[in-house]
Amino acid sequence: MDKPVIVGVDGSDPSLRALDWATDEAALHGLPLCVIHSQAWGWYEGYGPTFGPDRSALRVYGENLVGSAVERANRRAAAVKAYGELVTEDPAAVLTRMSREAFAVVVGGLGAGGIAGLPLGSVGLAVAARAQSPVIVVRGDERHLRRSFRRIAVGVDEAEQAHPVVEFALREAELQSAALDAVHAWRCPAREVPDHPDHRSDSERHRALAEDALAEALRPTARVKGVVEVRPQAIEGHARKALLDVANTADLLVVGARRRKSHLGMQLGPVNHAVLHHAPCPVAVVPHA
Structure with a gap:
C-alpha cells in the first residue's frame, strides 16, 4: 500500500x-x-x-x-x-x-x-x-501556496548526507515541472579578517571546495537532465541567510534535518530553526540518511 x-x-x-x-x-x-x-x-x-x-x-x-x-x-x-x-x-x-x-x-x-x-x-x-x-x-503568502513560482529550492550540506534531501527536492521539481535551485553556503575565515595576508587565495580554495561538494551532492540529478533545470549556487556567507534569500521566490524550500540530542530530547539545529520560523514559503525538513 x-x-x-x-x-x-x-x-x-x-x-x-x-x-x-x-x-x-x-x-x-x-x-x-x-x-x-x-x-x-x-x-x-x-x-x-x-x-x-x-x-x-x-x-x-x-x-x-x-x-x-x-x-x-x-x-x-x-x-x-x-x-x-x-x-x-x-x-x-x-x-x-x-x-x-x-x-x-x-x-x-x-x-x-x-x-x-x-x-x-x-x-x-x-x-x-x-x-x-x-x-x-x-507557511507563506498565496503566491507561494499556489506554487506559482515553478521553482524548488534545496539547501545542500555535506555530500554524503545530502542524498535523501536532494532526491526529495528533485522529485518535487520533476512532478511540478519546476526548476531546482541547489544552494550550498560556504565561508572563508581568512576573508572575514580584512588584513589577513592570504585571504584571496584562501577564499578561492574554499570556493573551489564548496563547488566540488555541491557537484558531488547533485550527482543524482543526472537522471533528469533535460527534464529538470538544475541550477547550482555556491554562495559565500551564512547558510540561514542564503536559504532565506533563495526562498523568497520558491514554492518550497527543502532542507536536511540537522538534529542533536539535548536534555530536552531531539532538537533541530540553528539553521533549521531559522528557516522554519522565518522562511517566506513552505519548508520541507528531510531526515538525513
Whole structure:
C-alpha cells in the first residue's frame, strides 16, 4: 500500500492552508491523504485540558472537524483517497509515530493556540525534530501556496548526507515541472579578517571546495537532465541567510534535518530553526540518511 501524506488539523486557518497544501501534494504524487486531529491539541498549544462533562462535546467537535476536513479535501481533489482519524494521543507524539509509515507529515505554520511573535507552533517544531519521514511546514503568502513560482529550492550540506534531501527536492521539481535551485553556503575565515595576508587565495580554495561538494551532492540529478533545470549556487556567507534569500521566490524550500540530542530530547539545529520560523514559503525538513 502507498504511504499516505499525513496532515494534522486543529481547526485554525493555518491548519486549513496546510490541509489544502497536503491535498495538492497527495494528488501530485498519487497518494492517499490521512487527516489527523487530536483532542489533546488545544492544551498542547496553550489551552487547558477538559475533564468535566464537556469532554463528550469535545469529541463531537473533533469528529465534525475531521469530517469537514475530509470533505474539503474531497472537493479540492476528487481523485485523492482522503480519510480521517480522531485521536486522543498527544498530537506531536501521534504525528511522530505515524511518520514511520508516511510519505510526509504536513503541519501548519502556526497552531490554534499560537502566540504572536512565535511563527511556528509547538506541534510543528516537535514533529520536525523527531519525525522519520519528511515534515512539511506550510507557511507563506498565496503566491507561494499556489506554487506559482515553478521553482524548488534545496539547501545542500555535506555530500554524503545530502542524498535523501536532494532526491526529495528533485522529485518535487520533476512532478511540478519546476526548476531546482541547489544552494550550498560556504565561508572563508581568512576573508572575514580584512588584513589577513592570504585571504584571496584562501577564499578561492574554499570556493573551489564548496563547488566540488555541491557537484558531488547533485550527482543524482543526472537522471533528469533535460527534464529538470538544475541550477547550482555556491554562495559565500551564512547558510540561514542564503536559504532565506533563495526562498523568497520558491514554492518550497527543502532542507536536511540537522538534529542533536539535548536534555530536552531531539532538537533541530540553528539553521533549521531559522528557516522554519522565518522562511517566506513552505519548508520541507528531510531526515538525513
